[in-house]
Amino acid sequence: MSDTDSLLALEKQVQTAFESGTPLSISAGNSKSFLGTSSADTALNISGHRGVVSYHAEELVLTARAGTPLAELETLLAEKHQMLAFEPPHFGPGATLGGTIACGLSGPRAPYCGTARDFVLGTRILNGRGEYLRFGGEVMKNVAGYDVSRLMAGAFGTLGVLLEISLKVLPMPEQELTLAREASASEAIELMNSWAGQPIPLSATCHQDDRLTLRLSGPVAATSEAKRRLAGDQMEEISNDFWPKLREHTLAYFNTPKNLWRISLPSGTPPLALTGAWLTEWGGAQRWLRSDEDGARICQIVAKAGGHAQLFRAGSAATEAVGPPPLSEPMLAIHRRLKQAFDPAGILNPGRLFPQS
Amino acid sequence: MNLTAEKNCTWNPTAADRQHFLTELGQLLPADSVLSDPETLAPYECDGLSVYRRLPLAVVLPETVEQIQAIMRLCARLKVPVVARGAGTGLSGGALPLADGILLSLAKFTHILELNPLERWARVEPGVRNIAISEAVAAHGLYYAPDPSSQIACTIGGNVAENSGGVHCLKYGLTVHNILAIGIITAEGEHISIGGLAPNSPGYDLLALFTGSEGMLGIIIDVTVKLLPKPEYAQVLLAGFPSLGAAGTAVGRIIAQGIIPAGLEMMDQAATQAAEDFVHAGYPTDAVAILLCELDGVEAEVNAQTGTVREILESCGANHLQTAVDEAERMRLWAGRKAAFPAVGRISPDYYCMDGTIPRRHLAEVLERISRLSEKYSLPVVNVFHAGDGNLHPLILFDANREGELAQAEALGGEILEVCVEMGGTITGEHGVGIEKLNQMCVQFPEPELRQFHAVKNAFDANSILNPGKAVPTLHRCAEFGAMHIHRGKLPFPELERF
């Protein structure tokens, strides 16, 4: 099928679904289908709508169709020593660009370089009426009209079917260096925060099992100077492979029959009194908890600390549903009105992000 | 431009309605917080785009969030339009008052509410000036990165509403990349919190949607900004080039080399001359274009990168090349760029600042087209350019006292923006649409996109009382504009052009 045909077919399918009020479940590589469920049983598969539209390395801009495999993009960028700086998790070989942006997930570099939405420059979408719309563009600065493109990041396809995305890309650092040392959880949180307040080229941090691991990225002159200041000689230098394993949840830590919770907190929050195995990353702001503790209790304690918890992968004893945490009443009302503005018939991934979304 | 063309049409007050409304306002606020006689209103009649002026029915200067809520509830009940105003430095008429509406000034909200140096954030009121944040946190070795040239005056609330940038946003991002949370009072007077200190906020990214929304979706009552460690060392290089094309090539090469400078600014010869005459920065006035490139980081890193950038600049044909010898010289080199607008103000009775962004590869062509347009309209154009991210600020020189020149300047500006759209860029990179670029919005966006924007607005402000008639044109307006204006670069079958 040609690009035009695949686009026309998608457009037709959404228009028909709009007219008949048939909910659609949008998918491509199915690598993140574990994250939230939609009540729709009619599939809208966009994996055929793929391919790089343009790549201007000197301008740091890449545009590709939503069904393009993430791995393909990363290979293309690497040829020019560039990268997707938000280090998106794939969570499976089928991961596509569209799914990556729709889920809005970011990897270990996020707190130091930005998350998925920070790199979105423009999108082409089908709204819930099947209208083909273009927002943003291929330029770094653009304030014409509301920033609908960034709104699409993390909206799980509930506001529009992503067809094409323009992203800002960044040069790969000249050098990356991974160092590890012993530290208790509270010491690690303190260190991660105080380092981030100093001119040190940190690009990732992780604490698990009394071990603090950090990555320095940048020109050799910068990373070696930072290593000296952090007394890096007394730390163990380990392989940079640690970070892709963390990103993809293939570290031994993640191999568990227990519930896996993603706990988001203000970065300096001291360790929380919840039993289970912890892994802390993003400078203290994103923490994973492997635990069979009662979900309501987890959510309550995390909320009290100013954060929120989400069951990310259900273990064998799960009682809660996997999916994003609930919204407050006034926020839910705004979300429903916004959903209505893009998808009046409520056909795009209903329920995937919030009830009746 | 016809200022009365668009306003919200549900509130058509009689003299008695106006009086009644002012009385009700007076019950909500202390007497000195409501201004309504023409003399006291005068300072609020325009923002930085001073060619448009209009008096509101009243200016309100609340001091508490509860007062803002009460004002919004009253205005929601009577459907009175509300225009928020920070410092009024906006350059697109975003804070231009609406007749029979109120201007809600956030000028009394100037407190830094909370500061957490360890977690590196500050929560501040919307009327806090941009530079005041960096000053308040400097003792902790931190700063707030976005630095619009207007930073000594403009407010953080206005920065969020416009998604403002600065010379350092190439490396450190725009406002949207540097804020964590905002508090909002909705059109109905409800208080909601958006974003937060914890990442992965549940639900839609409303923080992104609000950033750059020009006061159309809600009143921003607090902003939590990210703070960054101050770079230890910074160095600036100044290069003069015999052509704009050569300077443009150098920009591309630096970035392709994997270096993201902290700032990368270009000025053409006329802008260089004006800035040099004004601040005596030591610019080479014989160069056709100059480039300022700032590198920051630890000293060893900066020194290494300075060497690489020097080589690139030389190989691209720079015939003047200078590295600041000390901090004083670095500041002086920047002072010329930062004062470029006022410098141009000295050489012309009036100037009109445009704000298009283009894919950088089209720079030479766009500048060529601008110079042809300048000849066509017989008005000089001076170019200041955030070169790293393709954001052009052509300054059109004119004299408003000469019959018809303002209209000519506007027409020339409109054509420049249309060239930007044709080249795959946008009509505004950081100054916003406001009232100024409504017609060009019709060029940049087809009808379905505009309808979608109106639907977004409607989800937050069903009665359209927040800054009505700004930022997004009505379809009716676009139809009228289209009828008298043949869109450049538009194919006869717009529905086909995307394939």
Ligand SMILES: Cc1cc2nc3c(=O)[nH]c(=O)nc-3n(C[C@H](O)[C@H](O)[C@H](O)COP(=O)(O)OP(=O)(O)OC[C@H]3O[C@@H](n4cnc5c(N)ncnc54)[C@H](O)[C@@H]3O)c2cc1C
């Ligand atoms: C000399 C000069 C240089 C400039 N340089 C730059 C530059 O380098 N980069 C750049 O990006 N801009 C620049 N600007 C433009 C301007 O300074 C920015 O747009 C700035 O962010 C406006 O802030 P303000 O407080 O003056 O907002 P105002 O002009 O008062 O308002 C701007 C818009 O924001 C809305 N608004 C203000 N406060 C709130 C609030 N609390 N809640 C909701 N809406 C609100 C208003 O309704 C209006 O639509 C420059 C302007 C001048 C005059």
